[in-house]
Amino acid sequence: MTDLLTLSGVHTHIGRYHILQGIDLAVPEGQVTMLLGRNGAGKTTTLRTIIGLWQASKGEISLGGTRIESLATPDIARLGVGYVPESMAVFSDLTVKENLVLAARDGPLDDTQLDWIFGFFPALRRFWLSRAGSLSGGQKQMLSIARAIIEPRKLLLIDEPTKGLAPAIVMALIECLKEIKRKGATILLVEQNFFAARELGDSVLVMDNGTIVHRGEMAALAADVPLQERLLGLSLETHQ
């Protein structure tokens, strides 16, 4: 399987802080790669560096063979990268429809794609003309993900989509992400919810202090409790 995204020796500084300290990782095409780690390990910074919101101070980032580390964020997005930030970042002053109209960059909304999205997130159809700011946390997260998949993307960068959501919404999101995965999407997914990570992940990367400290199959990590405790300070078994 070819790697869609590769990072080689990537460093990122934010002000005087040296956050990413030589990241090497590869995201295989058509797979869900989980990026795990404790708070402050550098997971969000990794995603933001890939999408260009923070500039890598050193190293190479390659998407499908194209170097992107010095490109501006809009240019990286136009190469087919969708980004779902941790904060959801829906445009609260805009309606659900307007949020999706903006996300469909290259033309009008595609009805087939829209129906597919409504299949997972019927709430979005129901609140089509409601202001996004009035949605609940789970509905905002649905909108944020819908915005990233309203057009075909080569790569999805998703940052903690289940954070702070009710269990029922988490299950709906997991089902949606599974379906996106079945359609062949390549996803780099930051997640603190280990149940979600185990359900979705093909491979896993674990970060600590701005570096990758473990890489392997998600199933192998899920089965190895001592390894989970060593890498993450807790085990999957206690989070089910």
Next chain:
Amino acid sequence: MTDLAANDPLPKPKRDLAPILLPIALALLMIPLIGSTSSWLTLTVASLAMGMMIFIMASGLTLVFGLMDVLNFGHGAFIAVGAYVATLVLAPFAASIQADSLWMNLAVLAPAALLSMAVSGALGLVVERVLILPVYGQHLKQILMTTGGLIVAEQTLYALWGPQIIPMPLPASLRGSFIIGDVAIAKYRVLAMLIGLAIFIAIQLVLNRSKLGLLIRAGVENREMVEALGYRIRRLFLGVFMTGSALAGLGGVMWALYREQVHASMSDDLTVLIFIVVIIGGLGSIGGCFIGAILVAMVANYGGFLVPKLALVSNILLMVAILMWRPRGLYAVTSR
């Protein structure tokens, strides 16, 4: 964290009418204080006309503030330049301006206003590229650069036109008043209100009915996310900046006609009012800017009539009161 299930009904959105009711309540409150209905009506129309002119000048600045977090202390330069450029058209056609024909007056006035907008907009392009582009995200440097730019613009106007005040008489057909009973309503103030209202509606239509408007509204709220969706917000910002500069130029022409004079530092006092309007309206909010401009003009006019000694500080007091009530302005759009 409390969270609604996916299909739970939405809480009904609250319509925030309080800011809209504020100028209406203020105007009604003034009726008994002012005493005479004709004086009250004259002051109210004067406030609305002044408010519309301030709104035209401030609307671009609030979007620039909201969209790119840029502090442009040189915004007044576009106002003065717009007014001076209008004199280039109006002076040679003084006879047409003083002719007692509305159409002849407008045939000169309209091109003068359009040229002023074009020149101010082009100046906006230069200012954004030369002064603001190098200092994005650095507020202190933005203040220094744009204040420096304002000084250079003012001194250039002095050098080109001289230090004297240039008269800019109202066209003959816009002089005088409409007399309704014992109330006199200045014709030019009615025109200013109509133009201001038309611009407000046009901006609202663009912001609410076009993809460009959606992008501007989204960019004001979260420019990073707009970029992550693949839109080049810098280009959008440049367009907004130029449009805001052009509107400031138009506002300069209207203000100069209102005062019937032009001078290089004409924007100094206006700039203070414009910043007050932008702050109390809520950074990036066109609706807030519109209401803020009317409030500022009302406080200036009613305050000047009732308590002239308070006129100088009345708008500062208004700003303090509004910010104590709503610390992020009447309609908070950005999180700043």
